[in-house]
Amino acid sequence: MNRLKLLSLAGWAIVPYLCLVQPAAAQVAQPTLEKIRSANIIAIGYRETSVPFSYVIDDNQVIGFSQDICDKVVDAVKVRTKRPNLQVRFIPVTSQNRIPLVQNGTVDLECGVTTNLKARQAQVSFSDTFFVATTRLLTRKDSGIHDFADLTGKTVLTNQGTTSERILRRMNIDKQMNMRIISARDYGEGRATLESGRAVAYMMDDVLLAGTRSLTAKPSEWVIVGTAQSSEAYAFMMRNGDPEFRQLVNDTMAALMKSGEINAMYAKWFEKPVPPKGVNFAFPMSEQLRALYATPNDHAFD
Incomplete structure (x- = not known):
């Protein structure tokens, strides 16, 4: 080609x-x-x-x-x-x-x-x-985050212009979770933000979170958790x-x-x-x- x-x-x-x-x-x-x-x-x-x-x-x-x-x-x-x-x-x-x-x-x-x-x-x-993917969370194993309810009052990461961003912002308003939401430009920026500790969890499509995890310094330290919010x-x-x-x-x-x-x-x-x-x-x-x-x-x- x-x-x-x-x-x-x-x-x-x-x-x-x-x-x-x-x-x-x-x-x-x-x-x-x-x-x-x-x-x-x-x-x-x-x-x-x-x-x-x-x-x-x-x-x-x-x-x-x-x-x-x-x-x-x-x-x-x-x-x-x-x-x-x-x-x-x-x-x-x-x-x-x-x-x-x-x-x-x-x-x-x-x-x-x-x-x-x-x-x-x-x-x-x-x-x-x-x-077909589902939207979930990527977080450190020891973060204490197991599902979306655990994000109350926390800083959470997603990507700009995505379904996950729309869902997360609506959830924040509807459930009054007082989350601080960071929107990354792409998965590279998102991974860097997550690994730096600026956010406790990264909400995106599960399979892409798996890809993000594979590129971290220590993939075994990260887990994908949470009830799927969308397909x-x-x-x-x-x-x-x-x-x-x-x-x-x-x-x-x-x-x-x-x-x-x-x-x-x-x-x-x-x-x-x-x-x-x-x-x-x-x-x-x-x-x-x-x-x-x-x-x-x-x-x-x-």
């Missing part, structure tokens, strides 16, 4: 590409596949620290479960557009900027850990679900109003699911050691996810 250099949204390195995609963003009616064919570039949105779904390792390679699925979609796009040498440009996204970057055409397909929510469907389009249907994002591109994405994903190929992908990332530390998540596939792969759909849980 032809991969262009990773871009930083914080710097001016992205400007030349923005100049390239802005006309396409302005002409909303232009189909994504036509835009990709014309430019011979597909722009993929990725997460920098969302282990094991989408993250960057030392050689600046984007890897993970989401990315493996995304690579199959890119292969299908190459065939459909008749562009065997299609270049892939990786754009880093965060919880806050991912939707705007898809809407304005900077990102053609966001392949991260975004939850399909009904409230978001007015802004962007979602693929079929490829993973999260992970899906890829693309702009609204482009049924042809969405159908291609879904057809590719459905083929992976129905053939069973996705089972090997799942085992690779959740039941075997993964980079960079060789940690095995030991996170077997749930019956809910197995049933979803048998009958792919794009249903939001909220």
Whole structure:
């Protein structure tokens, strides 16, 4: 796969590409596949620290479960557009900027850990679900935190622009828990905040908390606890109003699911050691996810 250099949204390195995609963003009616064919570039949105779904390792390679699925979609796009040498440009996204970057055409397909929510469907389009997570807490074994009720009066961490942030803030008001809530930009910042002791617990999706734990200095000192507060249907994002591109994405994903190929992908990332530390998540596939792969759909849980 032809991969262009990773871009930083914080710097001016992205400007030349923005100049390239802005006309396409302005002409909303232009189909994504036509835009990709014309430019011979597909722009993929990725997460920098969302282990094991989408993250960057030392050689600046984007890897993970989401990315493996995304690579199959890119292969299908190459065939459909008749562009065997299609270049892939990786754009880093965060919880806050991912939707705007898809809407304005900077990102053609966001392949991260975004939850399909009904409230978001007015802004962007979602693929079929490829993973189901629940929201819980990551805390030190000796913190005394066992469930959400134990967070009263404590400093708690979550990520900006996420379902967990919304749930945590609503809980704080409804139950008058007097929590101090810190919202991190991403999982890397969240892990650093948690390990420094600035917060007693980190609320996010359970599988991503497991990834965060694997990157701490001493993973054995951390536990995932608490009653699940929500179920999260992970899906890829693309702009609204482009049924042809969405159908291609879904057809590719459905083929992976129905053939069973996705089972090997799942085992690779959740039941075997993964980079960079060789940690095995030991996170077997749930019956809910197995049933979803048998009958792919794009249903939001909220």
